[in-house]
Amino acid sequence: MLILHAATPDDYHAALRAHPVLLVDFHKDDCPGCRMLDMALASVADTPRADGVVLLKVKLETIGEVFFRSLGLRQTPTLLVARDGHEVARMAGYQSPRQIGDALAAAMTP
Template sequence: MQILHAATPDAYRAALRDHPAVLVDFHKDNCPGCRMLDMSLASIADSPRAAGIVLLKVHLETIGDVFFRSLGLRQTPTLLLIRDGQEVARMAGYQSPKQIGEALASLMPA
């Protein structure tokens, strides 16, 4: 799994445009669920289900609350699964490695 970071809305949109399968991780500082989610993401990063998927890390304090809310997001952590620029799924709160792996399967073509 390739890991990218988006610090601006333009960088976010460019990553979605440039990569067909993206798992977006919206996170912030002082968020226990975000730290737990990082461990889940790290545990599946090298798994076969993560092959070909880009993990786009978006730090809420950097990108800004206005952009975050413009996407209809309300809490961190939130994962978005994006396929060919379109949102496939949204997962709010902590997700286990198993839940993430199952969601990643929906990103890749059959």
């Protein structure tokens, strides 16, 4: 799984347009659930379910709360799965490797 970082809203939108299947991890530094989710994402990254998926890390402190709220996000961590530039799943809070893998598999199914 390729890992990218978005520092600006333009970075986020460019990644959304450029990658057919995008897993977006909205996180912040002082979030225990975000650190746990990092471990779950690392576990999923080396599985066949992650083939062709790009992980975009978006840090709240960097991108800004205004942008965060403009997407309707209310908490960290939040994962968003996008296919062909459109959101197909949103998962707030910690997600297990299985839950993440299932969401990716669903996004890959036409």
